[in-house]
Amino acid sequence: MKRIAGLLVVILVLTGVLWAQNAMLINGAGASFPYPIYSKWFGDYSKKDTTVQINYQSVGSGAGIKQVTEGTVDFGASDGPMNDDQIKAYTDKHGSGILHFPTVLGAAVPTYNIPGVSGTLNFTPEALAGIFLGKVTKWNDPAIAGPNKGVNLPANDIVVVHRSDGSGTSYIWTDYLSKISDEWKSKVGRNTAVSWPVGLGGKGNEGVTGLVKQTPNAIGYVELIYAAQNNIPYGTVKNSAGVFVKADLAGVSAAAAGAAKEMPDDFRVSITNAPGKAAYPISSFTWLLIPEKFSDAKKRDAMKAFLKWALTDGQNQVESLSYAKLPKTVVDKELKAISKVQ
Amino acid sequence: MSTASTSVSSAGPQSGSRSLVSRLRDGDEIARIITFLFAASVVLITIFLVYELWRGSVLARTKFGLAFFFSSFWDPNSDQYGAWPFIYGTLLTSAISLLIAVPLGIGAAIFLAELAPPKISDSLQFFIDLLAAVPSVIYGLLGVFIVVPLMRQYIQPALKGAFGALPLFSGPPFGVGYLTAGMVLAIMVIPYIISVSREILLGVPRDQREAALALGATRWESTWKVVVPFARTGIMGSIFLALARALGETMAVTMVIGNTPTVKASLLAPGYSIAAVIANEFSEATGDLYVQALVELGLVLFLLTFILNGLARLLIVVTAQRGGGMGNV
Numbered sequence: 001m002k003r004i005a006g007l008l009v010v011i012l013v014l015t016g017v018l019w020a021q022n023a024m025l026i027n028g029a030g031a032s033f034p035y036p037i038y039s040k041w042f043g044d045y046s047k048k049d050t051t052v053q054i055n056y057q058s059v060g061s062g063a064g065i066k067q068v069t070e071g072t073v074d075f076g077a078s079d080g081p082m083n084d085d086q087i088k089a090y091t092d093k094h095g096s097g098i099l100h101f102p103t104v105l106g107a108a109v110p111t112y113n114i115p116g117v118s119g120t121l122n123f124t125p126e127a128l129a130g131i132f133l134g135k136v137t138k139w140n141d142p143a144i145a146g147p148n149k150g151v152n153l154p155a156n157d158i159v160v161v162h163r164s165d166g167s168g169t170s171y172i173w174t175d176y177l178s179k180i181s182d183e184w185k186s187k188v189g190r191n192t193a194v195s196w197p198v199g200l201g202g203k204g205n206e207g208v209t210g211l212v213k214q215t216p217n218a219i220g221y222v223e224l225i226y227a228a229q230n231n232i233p234y235g236t237v238k239n240s241a242g243v244f245v246k247a248d249l250a251g252v253s254a255a256a257a258g259a260a261k262e263m264p265d266d267f268r269v270s271i272t273n274a275p276g277k278a279a280y281p282i283s284s285f286t287w288l289l290i291p292e293k294f295s296d297a298k299k300r301d302a303m304k305a306f307l308k309w310a311l312t313d314g315q316n317q318v319e320s321l322s323y324a325k326l327p328k329t330v331v332d333k334e335l336k337a338i339s340k341v342q
Numbered sequence: 343m344s345t346a347s348t349s350v351s352s353a354g355p356q357s358g359s360r361s362l363v364s365r366l367r368d369g370d371e372i373a374r375i376i377t378f379l380f381a382a383s384v385v386l387i388t389i390f391l392v393y394e395l396w397r398g399s400v401l402a403r404t405k406f407g408l409a410f411f412f413s414s415f416w417d418p419n420s421d422q423y424g425a426w427p428f429i430y431g432t433l434l435t436s437a438i439s440l441l442i443a444v445p446l447g448i449g450a451a452i453f454l455a456e457l458a459p460p461k462i463s464d465s466l467q468f469f470i471d472l473l474a475a476v477p478s479v480i481y482g483l484l485g486v487f488i489v490v491p492l493m494r495q496y497i498q499p500a501l502k503g504a505f506g507a508l509p510l511f512s513g514p515p516f517g518v519g520y521l522t523a524g525m526v527l528a529i530m531v532i533p534y535i536i537s538v539s540r541e542i543l544l545g546v547p548r549d550q551r552e553a554a555l556a557l558g559a560t561r562w563e564s565t566w567k568v569v570v571p572f573a574r575t576g577i578m579g580s581i582f583l584a585l586a587r588a589l590g591e592t593m594a595v596t597m598v599i600g601n602t603p604t605v606k607a608s609l610l611a612p613g614y615s616i617a618a619v620i621a622n623e624f625s626e627a628t629g630d631l632y633v634q635a636l637v638e639l640g641l642v643l644f645l646l647t648f649i650l651n652g653l654a655r656l657l658i659v660v661t662a663q664r665g666g667g668m669g670n671v
Binding site for chain 2: 059060061062063065066085086157159164165166167168188189190191192193194195196199200201202203207210211214215
């Protein structure tokens with residue numbers, strides 16, 4: 001009995017402590033790709049403004065869109081923009097719209113394991129589409145060998161590896177393939193998970209990497225940050241200007257800058273295959289999904305202040321975590337758009 | 343347990359004069375109510391689970407109907423969902439795992455219970471219990487780093503060399519696939535079979551063994567012809583426990599099965615399982631129908647487990663009637 005009483009006291013004290021912490025709590029949920037930078041941002045921001053505490057669950061883009069639509073969180077986050085149906089579902093439920101704010105950039109890179117080939121391979125869009133459609137089946141196919149003169153490519157069968165879990169990386173990859181190949185667009189399309197024409201599925205970046213490393217003659221795609229942090233070799237991809245670009249942060253930012261000229265007002269834009277000589281073609285924004293109307297004015301102001309900070313001071317931190325910065329033109333446009341949040 | 347409860351309830355009317363308060367004060371009544379609630383919660387949770395799965399899959403159920411079970415096409419983009427590749431993969435990998443694990447597990451249990459010196463038996467039991475408690479992701483890593491390369495480099499080429507003409511062993515050796523998943527599952531469920539079967543065998547009364555020995559049976563004859571048949575319902579129970587784990591295993595399977603929703607006759611081909619696809623796709627699933635199709639897959643897995651468990655009960659009842667034995671130990 002005494003023990004139970006003791007336990008009750010402890011629980012009461014703990015609840016009291018949590019109660020006393022009167023910082024305003026803002027809850028968000030969504031994409032896992034930007035989680036490292038978001039958690040750094042939210043941590044740093046709550047030190048700057050101690051009255052605000054932002055919680056973020058990295059449950060995945062799909063779940064983020066679902067939760068913000070259902071109103072169980074204050075904001076969402078996604079690696080792919082919400083489609084028109086999803087926006088309509090949100091508007092029907094809440095009577096007001098939802099806004100997209102790009103925060104950082106990511107990219108997907110092709111990684112491969114061919115016995116006897118150690119150099120960096122060049123991939124044309126046609127080669128990538130052919131390989132992932134199951135039409136280019138041998139490594140010495142002219143589509144691959146053409147831009148790789150001097151590399152001794154074997155006549156082995158290609159083993160394709162893709163993500164098995166729904167993911168933003170797959171979204172970027174299939175979005176790119178949909179843009180450069182009509183056949184891919186009509187047969188497979190773009191999504192976080194698709195019906196892959198060929199290949200094995202690996203769970204997560206680490207699963208894909210593991211399969212590619214272990215399986216001779218394999219090709220897969222992984223998130224750029226993951227490849228950079230784990231020293232995974234990857235190939236270059238030919239961009240829309242005809243230049244073979246090896247993905248790096250500058251190339252990804254260049255893709256965003258190339259697309260910025262035609263940036264729509266709602267920021268729902270795909271920047272795969274973007275124009276510009278330096279642009280890496282398989283790049284994408286990741287977005288915060290912010291409701292247009294907040295019922296709580298204090299929460300709204302805190303959210304707006306945070307957004308402003310993330311787009312300005314916050315951008316200086318992103319490269320230390322291997323994310324690509326937003327180009328200035330996009331930041332300026334977003335700062336103006338913050339006033340739409342009411 | 344059952345005798346205790348009947349004696350309490352039969353004592354009830356006689357001591358009817360005792361007030362509820364005094365019965366409560368004794369603690370018997372309180373204990374009875376509390377433990378009853380605990381027991382009832384199991385049933386409630388099951389009902390709630392089925393209800394939620396049923397309710398959460400209404401769109402998918404009405405749209406696809408029975409075709410959901412037989413369609414092999416799974417495409418979130420065109421919103422077409424069929425469960426057959428996943429059902430097939432789940433059943434096939436579980437069957438492979440039992441084919442490997444049952445003889446090994448029961449053999450080991452017989453050694454530990456009947457033939458090994460008690461000291462060795464007890465210390466080995468410690469390791470077996472340890473193995474049973476290892477998280478499945480560890481077995482998955484073991485699969486990825488050891489079983490998959492072994493399969494690709496040695497076992498699958500050897501199988502293809504020997505039986506390559508059969509469709510069962512055709513196709514390129516990727517390393518991952520049904521057979522690999524079945525083998526990793528076998529490694530995972532063996533400890534269950536050994537541990538439970540050993541306890542059951544140790545529970546067989548001494549007189550059974552002594553009677554067999556007195557009739558002139560050898561040690562092995564008494565074990566194989568008397569002790570094992572006596573314990574068979576319990577051993578079967580251990581196998582179904584293993585099957586239940588194999589059906590629902592998620593992490594280890596998704597790491598080695600290849601995650602490809604196709605139906606292939608070849609054991610070397612990559613496949614998919616129900617639990618693996620739910621774990622893989624649920625968090626990023628957008629669109630109501632997509633989510634509901636995944637929930638319906640959960641319902642299908644529940645149904646599979648339910649049917650197989652029902653069959654297991656039936657089998658146990660049938661064999662118990664024929665052989666007497668120890669009933670449900």
